[in-house]
Amino acid sequence: MQAAAWGGMAEGHSVLAILPIFHGFGLGVCVNAAFMAGGKSILVPMFSAEIVAKLLRTKRPNLLVGVPTLYEALARAPSLSKADLSCLRATFSGADTLPRPVKERFEKLVAERGSRVKLLEGYGLTEAVTAIMAMPLTEYREGSIGIPFPDMLAKICRVGTEEALAPGEEGEICVSGPAVMLGYLDDPEATRATLRVHADGRTWLHTGDLGKMDADGFFYFTVRLKRMIKSSGFNVYPAQIEAVLYQHPLIAEACVVGVPDLAQMERVHAFVVLKDLAQANPDTETQLIEHCRARLIKWSCPREIEFRAELPKTRVGKIDYKVLVQEHTAQHDNQGYAG
Structure with missing residues (x-):
């Protein structure tokens, strides 16, 4: 309703x-x-x-x-x-x-x-x-996922804790209300880790998503904790890089993942589909990397760009980044960590 x-x-x-x-x-x-x-x-x-x-x-x-x-x-x-x-x-x-x-x-x-x-x-x-x-139909805030429905509560907690953070601070999105599940089937350990009773007596779902809340109660999704890339000690957000890639007129689809790297722990690897597949060549790769370097800090820039005719999708229609990571890992299994 x-x-x-x-x-x-x-x-x-x-x-x-x-x-x-x-x-x-x-x-x-x-x-x-x-x-x-x-x-x-x-x-x-x-x-x-x-x-x-x-x-x-x-x-x-x-x-x-x-x-x-x-x-x-x-x-x-x-x-x-x-x-x-x-x-x-x-x-x-x-x-x-x-x-x-x-x-x-x-x-x-x-x-x-x-x-x-x-x-x-x-x-x-x-x-x-x-x-x-x-987001309410009558409102718009850049990058916001809106406000909770009337019988749902949401807050931002410091990752790994039940401590609520102040507006503007980044942490884990936690939600409570009648829509929250009872638990994972036959997995009490995962249930305990995800559903926690806080000091207010409510059961809160720890979503595994990073985000912020502004002073007016509007929420902003940053990244799935599992998708965050750690490069040379910096937190790198795939969605930020993908947004920059989508600004380029040649790009039809893009997905950014972290891959193992001896020097940086992880480096940024981008998979892209071009509007014109015939332009998939080293010159275009250089052009796209330079496009990112002009708009992002060094650690967030893709080190390489892999062209694909299409990107795998989940049944909901999202780009399936997990499949791309698995394919990249399988392809480089015999090489160990890339240098």
Whole structure:
């Protein structure tokens, strides 16, 4: 009900269910929320930009919820360049960091096609079943994932502790409320590590996500703790580097990971898909690295860029960075640490 109210859904409205409904995000937001509001859920048989573009034209949904890669693909879909998109009342991106260039390209498309909708961010995780916070339709703060839904609580704690931090300080996002899971099936140790009773007597879910909260209570996601790259003692955030890569006109998709390095512990390795695959060559690699060096500190710049025809995706449609790390590791297994 909260997701429906947040998205302004009412009787007669429809949501395009792009996300798989075996996933909490897809089931909770794209199906249950629509039905609770008396609306309609339009099921997408298979994820592809072509199918989604066709359904946008023919079924004219009012609410669109997806991952950043979907919005990037839609912004580049030729079939939408002349479509009437005035039906869209709200669009939300979740499950991964939304690069600013992707947001801008999608908003430019819908503005040209008759809608004033803004692409806003939300936040949720499997352990809390569905979306638990989002940017209000009437607000926008650069990079913010919004504020918690009315019956959910959130705070920032010092990593590894239950100590709440002041606004502006970076720590682990913790949430509490009815959406939080009861625990992991047959894994009491993991449950104890993730669900902790704090001094206020509430059970808090330690998400494993780094973020901040501003003075007005708006939250900002930084990075999954497991994705943080440690390079020469510095914390390096993949999403920051990916956002810079997306600013380059040659880039269609990008994913940044940390790989072992004898001198730096980890170094930054970028996987990219170019809009024109024929430009995948050493000169382009140099150009992209120089693009990053002009905008990032030394430790955050990719040491190498690996061109791919496509990047692996999870079933939700996110770029699967874990598969890329596994593939890189397998490829370099016989070499040990790179120098």
